[in-house]
Amino acid sequence: MSIFIQYTVNGLTAGAFYALVALGYTIIYGIIRLINFAHGDLTMVGSFIGWTVLVSMGLQRLPVFLAIALAALASMVVTSVINVGILQFAYKPLLNKSLLAILITALGMSIFLQNAALLVFGAGVQAYPHLVTSSGVFIGGVRISYAQSIFFTISLVLMAGLYSFARFTTLGTAMRALAVDHDAARLMGINVNRVIAIAFILAAILAAAAGVMIGLYYTQINFFLGFLLGLRAFTSAVLGGIGNIPGAMAGGLVIGLLESYCAGYLSGRWQDVFVFGVLITVLIIKPTGLFGERVAERM
Amino acid sequence: MALLEVDDIHVFYGNIEALRGLSIQVDGGEMVAVLGSNGAGKTTTLRTLSGLERARAGSVRFDDQDITRTAAHEIVGRGLCQVPEGRRIFTTLTVAENLALGGYLMRNRQQELRQRRDVVYETFPRLAERRGQLAGTLSGGEQQMLAIGRALMTQPRLITLDEPSLGLSPLLARAILKIVRRFADEGVAVLVVEQNARQALAVADRAYVLETGRIVLEGAASDLAADERVQKAYLGGFEQIVEEEEGREKEKEKEDPSPLGGG
Ligand SMILES: Nc1ncnc2c1ncn2[C@@H]1O[C@H](COP(=O)(O)OP(=O)(O)O)[C@@H](O)[C@H]1O
Numbered sequence: 103m104s105i106f107i108q109y110t111v112n113g114l115t116a117g118a119f120y121a122l123v124a125l126g127y128t129i130i131y132g133i134i135r136l137i138n139f140a141h142g143d144l145t146m147v148g149s150f151i152g153w154t155v156l157v158s159m160g161l162q163r164l165p166v167f168l169a170i171a172l173a174a175l176a177s178m179v180v181t182s183v184i185n186v187g188i189l190q191f192a193y194k195p196l197l198n199k200s201l202l203a204i205l206i207t208a209l210g211m212s213i214f215l216q217n218a219a220l221l222v223f224g225a226g227v228q229a230y231p232h233l234v235t236s237s238g239v240f241i242g243g244v245r246i247s248y249a250q251s252i253f254f255t256i257s258l259v260l261m262a263g264l265y266s267f268a269r270f271t272t273l274g275t276a277m278r279a280l281a282v283d284h285d286a287a288r289l290m291g292i293n294v295n296r297v298i299a300i301a302f303i304l305a306a307i308l309a310a311a312a313g314v315m316i317g318l319y320y321t322q323i324n325f326f327l328g329f330l331l332g333l334r335a336f337t338s339a340v341l342g343g344i345g346n347i348p349g350a351m352a353g354g355l356v357i358g359l360l361e362s363y364c365a366g367y368l369s370g371r372w373q374d375v376f377v378f379g380v381l382i383t384v385l386i387i388k389p390t391g392l393f394g395e396r397v398a399e400r401m
Numbered sequence: 402m403a404l405l406e407v408d409d410i411h412v413f414y415g416n417i418e419a420l421r422g423l424s425i426q427v428d429g430g431e432m433v434a435v436l437g438s439n440g441a442g443k444t445t446t447l448r449t450l451s452g453l454e455r456a457r458a459g460s461v462r463f464d465d466q467d468i469t470r471t472a473a474h475e476i477v478g479r480g481l482c483q484v485p486e487g488r489r490i491f492t493t494l495t496v497a498e499n500l501a502l503g504g505y506l507m508r509n510r511q512q513e514l515r516q517r518r519d520v521v522y523e524t525f526p527r528l529a530e531r532r533g534q535l536a537g538t539l540s541g542g543e544q545q546m547l548a549i550g551r552a553l554m555t556q557p558r559l560i561t562l563d564e565p566s567l568g569l570s571p572l573l574a575r576a577i578l579k580i581v582r583r584f585a586d587e588g589v590a591v592l593v594v595e596q597n598a599r600q601a602l603a604v605a606d607r608a609y610v611l612e613t614g615r616i617v618l619e620g621a622a623s624d625l626a627a628d629e630r631v632q633k634a635y636l637g638g639f640e641q642i643v644e645e646e647e648g649r650e651k652e653k654e655k656e657d658p659s660p661l662g663g664g
């Protein structure tokens with residue numbers, strides 16, 4: 103029993119990271135019907151920016167919380183600028199044209215970000231500093247590390263923040279309205295281009311937070327981590343019903359758990375096959391996701 | 402100087418010229434109807450006024466300012482708001498959230514927002530009863546009320562309506578047009594495009610007749626209603642009148658004393 107709980111704890115931690123990245127897929131899909139294939143790679147870039155600040159610029163010598171906060175902040179700023187840049191220069195010209203063209207452009211952006219990271223940071227693995235101790239507490243044979251509890255809590259707070267923004271603010275409501283009808287939103291005086299840019303910034307902020315936490319938690323990053331991470335996050339978003347914000351959160355946690363059980367009870371080598379399996383199964387059997395009955399209430 | 406002055410606009414979809422030199426005017430506090438059959442260019446006209454389509458030539462002036470090239474969302478801020486064809490409410494949002502988006506431009510002015518909302522709920526008590534309900538679950542008439550209420554939230558000085566009676570029972574259509582007439586009496590100018598000429602002419606001050614992208618006739622609504630050409634083309638023959646009357650009879654049998662809700 104305690105081993106099961108241990109896998110659950112591990113799975114929830116990874117799942118929270120997937121959820122943060124999945125939210126980026128879901129927000130962007132919700133407002134412009136684009137599966138932003140570059141989003142996993144944006145998270146990877148966010149992770150490298152945090153690494154640059156902590157290691158290359160040496161901020162890891164500052165007090166831990168200050169160092170992490172600065173790294174996260176820098177990462178959020180840089181990923182936001184990159185994401186809005188991608189929106190303006192790559193996606194915007196194609197927005198009202200063919201959906202296929204913009205999907206292929208997103209794939210292109212994914213490859214672009216990977217290669218840019220390869221050029222700047224090299225092909226090797228880079229080590230994150232061990233800032234958050236991996237020691238922890240034992241509760242009935244289950245070890246919960248401080249890193250796990252801190253990162254899980256931060257992820258939940260970010261998710262709650264995004265949910266409240268979308269649900270309770272007028273700007274968030276405008277974002278949900280874009281999922282229904284852009285022209286009608288314009289007729290309400292909503293600057294649609296601005297709201298889309300804000301959505302790209304929100305997606306980038308969550309990706310940066312996930313990227314820095316992933317670096318600190320797994321302590322090793324490389325230019326390719328965005329691919330599998332993106333795949334898992336995208337699967338999470340589809341599982342929760344893409345476009346649906348609470349769905350992406352739940353989907354992320356579920357994928358994290360399934361993956362942890364799979365690695366624990368079967369073998370770590372089957373994880374990716376497993377995630378692909380879930381993705382394909384959902385797409386075939388219930389393309390509207392677990393929360394499919396609520397597609398009427400997307401986002 | 403009129404509140405809205407549309408001067409000789411030409412609007413194209415690709416190579417198709419949908420508006421071929423259209424000119425209309427609306428004064429403050431006036432209710433103007435634009436009549437025209439399917440494909441005449443009514444929707445294109447309103448979309449151009451709202452900045453959703455661009456005129457290739459000609460100009461649109463609102464409140465003495467050129468808005469021919471102004472962005473759609475900015476035009477709303479100037480006081481021109483549209484109730485689009487087919488209502489296009491935000492079906493996945495609640496009634497209250499739809500209205501909140503109507504108040505998007507005044508979203509940081511809580512008191513003003515509350516006042517506007519109260520006015521809308523007074524005008525359409527049915528919306529107040531349904532405020533927490535998803536807009537997509539409303540009936541056709543209620544959706545039209547929401548579309549109009551949402552536009553009222555923007556505090557317009559000119560409200561344009563694209564076939565508000567489409568798909569509504571004759572009773573509800575009349576009620577909606579009467580409410581709209583009341584806006585004009587209260588000082589908000591109204592430009593309504595309709596295929597339903599009879600009811601529109603009954604409440605409007607003036608009217609234009611639009612045919613293949615051009616105004617072919619204009620005048621006082623009562624004059625146009627009496628005009629032989631209008632009667633022939635838009636008010637229908639004997640058979641259509643019989644049909645409408647039959648609809649009215651049926652309506653009376655299940656008459657709802659207050660179609661817009663409330664007591
Ligand atoms: N998006 C569009 N693309 C191409 N042609 C259009 C488009 N919208 C309207 N049209 C054409 O423009 C003309 C006017 O259409 P519209 O303004 O919708 O007329 P109405 O609202 O009076 O029915 C029609 O001939 C219609 O086929």
Ligand SMILES: [Mg+2]
Binds near residue numbers: 443444445486563
């Ligand atoms: Mg039309």
